[in-house]
Amino acid sequence: MKILLIGQGIAGTMLAWALHQRGVQVRIADGSLPGNASLPAAGIINPVTGKRFVKSWRLEEFFPAAKHAYQALEQFLKVPVWQPHPILRLLGTAEESNDWAARCALPDYADYLGERRDAGAWQPFIKPGLSYGVIHQAARVHFPNLIGRFRQWALESGMFENKVMDYDAIPGIAPDYDAVVFCEGFRASENPFFPELSWQPAKGEALLLRLQNAAHITDMLKKTMTLVPMGEGVFWAGGSYQWHYPDLLPSEAERNFILRHVDEMLAAPFEIIGHVAGVRPAVKDRRPYIGASKKHSNLFIFNGLGTKGALLAPYWAEHLAAHLLQGLPLDAAVDTKRSGAGA
Numbered sequence: 001m002k003i004l005l006i007g008q009g010i011a012g013t014m015l016a017w018a019l020h021q022r023g024v025q026v027r028i029a030d031g032s033l034p035g036n037a038s039l040p041a042a043g044i045i046n047p048v049t050g051k052r053f054v055k056s057w058r059l060e061e062f063f064p065a066a067k068h069a070y071q072a073l074e075q076f077l078k079v080p081v082w083q084p085h086p087i088l089r090l091l092g093t094a095e096e097s098n099d100w101a102a103r104c105a106l107p108d109y110a111d112y113l114g115e116r117r118d119a120g121a122w123q124p125f126i127k128p129g130l131s132y133g134v135i136h137q138a139a140r141v142h143f144p145n146l147i148g149r150f151r152q153w154a155l156e157s158g159m160f161e162n163k164v165m166d167y168d169a170i171p172g173i174a175p176d177y178d179a180v181v182f183c184e185g186f187r188a189s190e191n192p193f194f195p196e197l198s199w200q201p202a203k204g205e206a207l208l209l210r211l212q213n214a215a216h217i218t219d220m221l222k223k224t225m226t227l228v229p230m231g232e233g234v235f236w237a238g239g240s241y242q243w244h245y246p247d248l249l250p251s252e253a254e255r256n257f258i259l260r261h262v263d264e265m266l267a268a269p270f271e272i273i274g275h276v277a278g279v280r281p282a283v284k285d286r287r288p289y290i291g292a293s294k295k296h297s298n299l300f301i302f303n304g305l306g307t308k309g310a311l312l313a314p315y316w317a318e319h320l321a322a323h324l325l326q327g328l329p330l331d332a333a334v335d336t337k338r339s340g341a342g343a
């Protein structure tokens with residue numbers, strides 16, 4: 001079987017891996033286009049999210065699939081990918097602390113949430129007057145290591161081409177393959193083979209900060225923003241959300257927005273050493289899009305990973321691989337034919 005993937009962010013990478021594992025002859029084309037979501041992302045997997053501290057959708061299925069796939073890729077590519085780090089959750093108000101305590105008391109949350117008296121290694125760096133919780137079973141997936149090294153391996157194996165694929169050329173190319181799968185991130189909103197799908201792309205930005213004497217910190221830190229240790233005292237700080245934006249570049253307004261929220265967390269001085277931006281391929285009902293084009297039966301889409309590509313990509317890549325190779329039915333929750341997917 002021979003399959004062409006268009007786009008190699010986290011979606012294309014994990015699908016290429018799932019297909020390669022099954023013996024498929026995979027070809028990948030990625031044009032390194034601006035606005036890619038995966039490269040500026042921190043790759044955080046946070047099992048309990050939102051203002052009300054609710055467990056992520058189908059976490060018990062997706063988390064083991066993610067851990068397994070990323071650890072296998074880490075072995076295969078010989079580069080750090082799966083980095084488990086607890087999240088120190090800063091609780092700013094009495095209401096937040098009460099909600100946290102209530103969640104901690106639920107048996108379903110016992111494996112994920114805990115209470116903390118102090119901020120541990122973060123203590124000298126953070127604002128006084130906050131209380132703390134801890135989120136267990138959280139991780140950071142090192143997207144740049146994974147995607148970069150996978151691309152290098154694919155290039156050396158003759159599987160990868162650095163090329164922007166033109167939609168007009170697809171009908172001429174598609175008959176050479178058993179399937180062509182679009183994994184093109186937010187650019188899918190322009191894809192003429194899936195005109196019925198609706199999108200809510202969300203631009204996001206993040207800063208890279210250097211804190212003096214903080215190289216030993218390993219926990220992530222979260223309030224409105226998340227700080228993720230990247231090594232050597234550098235922290236990823238983000239991310240912001242914009243549904244309307246003039247371009248794909250980092251902006252002054254979002255820099256100030258992130259800094260305002262970082263200032264609510266940190267008492268220690270820091271230096272800004274980087275600023276990144278990308279566009280999340282988000283969908284109104286917050287479910288991935290997987291399915292075949294209504295116009296061409298061997299054109300498929302694997303997209304809509306929204307804000308949670310790190311957690312979702314491995315499970316759904318396996319799911320799509322099983323659909324393409326064994327004809328297993330698509331889960332109705334992600335099928336592009338579901339109600340609510342249309343524009």
Ligand SMILES: Cc1cc2nc3c(=O)[nH]c(=O)nc-3n(C[C@H](O)[C@H](O)[C@H](O)COP(=O)(O)OP(=O)(O)OC[C@H]3O[C@@H](n4cnc5c(N)ncnc54)[C@H](O)[C@@H]3O)c2cc1C
Nearest residue numbers: 007009010011031033037038043044165185204308309310
């Ligand atoms: C600031 C920020 C922070 C984030 N933080 C997190 C986080 O902590 N945890 C998490 O899970 N998620 C996070 N996300 C979301 C996550 O990044 C996305 O869910 C995920 O990266 C989407 O991956 P993708 O492969 O679908 O798209 P992308 O990563 O955008 O990849 C699409 C690829 O397709 C290529 N392409 C497009 N069209 C063509 C074409 N015609 N021809 C050739 N190539 C093409 C592009 O060059 C690109 O490389 C964050 C996103 C942002 C922006």
